[in-house]
Amino acid sequence: MSDVNPVALPTVRRLPLMLRHIQEHIAAGDGYISSSLLAKELLMDPILVRKALAATGVVGVPRLGFPARELERSILAFLGWDSMTDAVLCGVGNMGRALLGYQGFQQYGLRIVAAFDIDPALVGKRINRIEVYPVRRMKQLIERMAVRIGIVTVPADVAQSVVDAMIGAGIRGVWNFTPFKLIVPDGVVVQRVDLASSLAVLSHQLAMTGAKQ
């Protein structure tokens, strides 16, 4: 559906939330859903909702709205969530453990197939059924399993070298949970989730409103 017009990233960011609402309507037995209702539920500008729905390529029916199941299928396919994508995780520290233990990634089509750490005490352990391997085996295993997504939860000082090794082994999408801006070659994409920055803004805004003790 994005062959002709590339879809803007803000539109892509809105799709998971729209998908969730559409799935709730389907669960409630609704066959069709209107863009104006969706906009109201999502507290979004109706123009932005119509733009996102247009990106799915699904055609609305006058007076009825968009066929809900068709919308769901189209968004799932667009996001690649209609099939499982394998990922590896490097760095089984606090954040790594939390992500390995998180059971929610399956609904987004993400399956972590292996974890890596340099600590011999962790190697061989399983967290949420995912085995921890030594980092020296990372290249071989990424290549053998043809994994394309790498989750980075290592300490700051080794983040870049770990990502370099991942990319050398075939990783093309990096989910960066470190606070560091990683350097990657063209053709490799990075998304950063920075809890520290998010919390910094929250703490600072709280302090500004005078509400923080």
Add this chain to the structure above:
Amino acid sequence: MSDVNPVALPTVRRLPLMLRHIQEHIAAGDGYISSSLLAKELLMDPILVRKALAATGVVGVPRLGFPARELERSILAFLGWDSMTDAVLCGVGNMGRALLGYQGFQQYGLRIVAAFDIDPALVGKRINRIEVYPVRRMKQLIERMAVRIGIVTVPADVAQSVVDAMIGAGIRGVWNFTPFKLIVPDGVVVQRVDLASSLAVLSHQLAMTGAKQ
């Protein structure tokens, strides 16, 4: 330090990463650090780094740079990370468990003092030494402990009502891990961490580069 000029949020977002680098320099024995070196290490525009350092109120020394320990102290105080701030968490599902188990919040001055869930099977359990209480006790405990930060990890359909209850009990800062845009009154701040949106963008960009299988 922000009494006169409010500091822009993008600057606030940069501070945790700058802090980390400054702490590494201190650990390496450096007494001073220059804004140009910091900019180079952080891959940031030197102008933005100087702006952030100016926000700390610390004065640089010509030819030497900024006194590292003074910078550290000033940033920690600015972010409120020099003392512990209590928080409660509501929703001990997958995401809630992951956050309760995450040991990294202490370094950001955040201490989760209680968790809440409606599931009787979870009530009374401890995760990472944090006790799970029934949701009906939330108001009373938030008030008694005078907690100001609430972490929301409940399912979509109850997110707004949980936040309303939190705010009614005195919560003034909401860390929202649901994909939903929450409605809060003036004076209450919200920061959202949306893993689904981040993963959606990563999946989509991977698909666009043709690297995803």
